[in-house]
Amino acid sequence: MRCRDPHTGDRGTSVMIESKESILRHEYSEEFDQLRKNRMVVSYFKYGRASDNYPLLVDSIANAKIRIQKFEETGNLEYLLDASNQLMLEYMFPRHPKAHFEAKDGTDNLVGDPVKQWGTDHDRP
Numbered sequence: 001m002r003c004r005d006p007h008t009g010d011r012g013t014s015v016m017i018e019s020k021e022s023i024l025r026h027e028y029s030e031e032f033d034q035l036r037k038n039r040m041v042v043s044y045f046k047y048g049r050a051s052d053n054y055p056l057l058v059d060s061i062a063n064a065k066i067r068i069q070k071f072e073e074t075g076n077l078e079y080l081l082d083a084s085n086q087l088m089l090e091y092m093f094p095r096h097p098k099a100h101f102e103a104k105d106g107t108d109n110l111v112g113d114p115v116k117q118w119g120t121d122h123d124r125p
Contacts (some may be wrong), residue, residue, distance in 0.1 A: 052107055
């Protein structure tokens with residue numbers, strides 16, 4: 001398919017359009033999700049229903065930060081699963097008084113230098 005390249009602005013550039021399923025095969029981890037879900041089931045039996053604990057009794061953002069710090073100290077990937085679950089629980093049971101969802105357009109940039117910002121593959125550092 002030939003169309004305007006959204007990154008360079010060039011017209012007539014050939015752009016490969018992948019299906020959502022194709023993209024998710026290499027851009028998403030089903031294993032990560034399954035491991036997260038397993039921990040949610042264990043937590044249900046250890047601590048009870050999430051809705052009974054969040055947001056009043058447990059601070060999910062503080063717990064996510066602790067788990068990220070633990071990951072940075074140890075490299076244990078399980079802490080990332082736990083942090084993700086805590087962030088999901090904040091999404092489900094927000095403690096933040098102004099919690100809302102507003103889709104962003106990418107102006108809140110990542111720390112780093114994503115490959116799409118380099119232009120072409122041969123521009124990589």
